[in-house]
Amino acid sequence: MFGLVIAAGTVHANGRLIGAMSTSPEPDVPARERLTSVLCRSDLVAYRGAVADVAEEVRIRGPRGVEELLAERLGEPELRAVLSRVPGGADAAVSSLLEDVGRFRPNPRSSARDLPALVRIYLLSQVDSVWWRGAPTFETDLDVLHSKELVDLDPLRRSGRLHFQYRAQSDGIRRRAGDWLVRRISPGRRPHTAGLRFTRARWELIALLNDLAGELRAALPRETPSIWVTSLVRSVEHQNRLRALGYAAVLPSSHCVGYGVDIEMRWFRRFDEDERLAALLVERHEAGELNVIDEGQAWHVCISPGACEVLARADHRALIDEDQAPAGRR
Ligand SMILES: [Zn+2]
Numbered sequence: 001m002f003g004l005v006i007a008a009g010t011v012h013a014n015g016r017l018i019g020a021m022s023t024s025p026e027p028d029v030p031a032r033e034r035l036t037s038v039l040c041r042s043d044l045v046a047y048r049g050a051v052a053d054v055a056e057e058v059r060i061r062g063p064r065g066v067e068e069l070l071a072e073r074l075g076e077p078e079l080r081a082v083l084s085r086v087p088g089g090a091d092a093a094v095s096s097l098l099e100d101v102g103r104f105r106p107n108p109r110s111s112a113r114d115l116p117a118l119v120r121i122y123l124l125s126q127v128d129s130v131w132w133r134g135a136p137t138f139e140t141d142l143d144v145l146h147s148k149e150l151v152d153l154d155p156l157r158r159s160g161r162l163h164f165q166y167r168a169q170s171d172g173i174r175r176r177a178g179d180w181l182v183r184r185i186s187p188g189r190r191p192h193t194a195g196l197r198f199t200r201a202r203w204e205l206i207a208l209l210n211d212l213a214g215e216l217r218a219a220l221p222r223e224t225p226s227i228w229v230t231s232l233v234r235s236v237e238h239q240n241r242l243r244a245l246g247y248a249a250v251l252p253s254s255h256c257v258g259y260g261v262d263i264e265m266r267w268f269r270r271f272d273e274d275e276r277l278a279a280l281l282v283e284r285h286e287a288g289e290l291n292v293i294d295e296g297q298a299w300h301v302c303i304s305p306g307a308c309e310v311l312a313r314a315d316h317r318a319l320i321d322e323d324q325a326p327a328g329r330r
Pocket residue numbers: 231255260261262299300301
């Protein structure tokens with residue numbers, strides 16, 4: 001672990017300020033202040049407990065009872081501690097949740113297998129929203145592709161500096177045929193996932209993933225494959241595409257500010273019977289470094305501003321090529 005500090009930090013908005021992780025602009029609040037998180041560890045523990053209760057109540061009451069339930073529970077300090085701090089406040093969070101509840105249809109693409117899961121995932125993701133409130137958002141695919149805040153993964157992988165695995169989304173028949181062949185010949189070698197649309201990431205997230213992979217490599221047998229990343233940065237444009245296809249892609253999302261990542265869990269468990277990866281994530285989550293959401297096949301992970309600060313002070317950026325390091329950080 002990095003030995004941190006939940007409360008907050010500043011964010012390095014070296015690039016163009018494209019948007020903000022917000023449903024409503026807050027032009028009069030200085031960017032750095034907006035990025036200061038005030039959640040303490042006890043707030044987070046109490047909030048997660050309250051979210052588990054709400055999800056269980058949703059299971060009992062069904063879809064029609066969700067609005068009434070949220071109205072009843074919103075006054076509770078455990079929920080308000082987080083929801084009152086999201087962009088737009090608790091009312092905005094609840095109305096956005098009710099919208100998602102209204103359009104929810106269980107389907108194999110969604111990580112939310114049922115309505116209680118959707119409510120749980122949505123409410124837990126609000127911690128990301130508080131942490132990264134006001135952070136620059138990647139609105140379009142071009143914003144992601146041209147951002148100087150993001151580093152290309154492929155050159156790092158080629159030079160052996162990535163200790164985690166991923167694959168790019170297949171965009172041609174030949175490549176898809178190749179993927180199919182790999183699955184036929186060696187079904188367990190790769191998880192069955194769509195691949196990354198953007199093979200770019202914030203270097204802090206790369207450092208985090210390398211760090212997790214390194215700890216696992218030390219703890220698991222040599223032949224164990226390294227962790228597999230199924231999603232990193234996304235544009236809001238792409239998030240909306242995913243929503244239209246039925247994925248449980250919440251908005252705002254830490255993926256759209258580059259601080260969220262999804263890690264394949266179901267596939268990795270076949271090599272990790274003792275669930276060391278899960279334990280590692282939970283440990284860092286409990287220390288306030290990460291927000292971790294169990295979404296079944298993959299777990300969603302968001303790095304906290306405090307953890308980013310620690311990574312910035314540490315020597316992790318040595319893994320980045322000088323010519324790839326974001327401007328202003330060299
Ligand atoms: Zn995610």
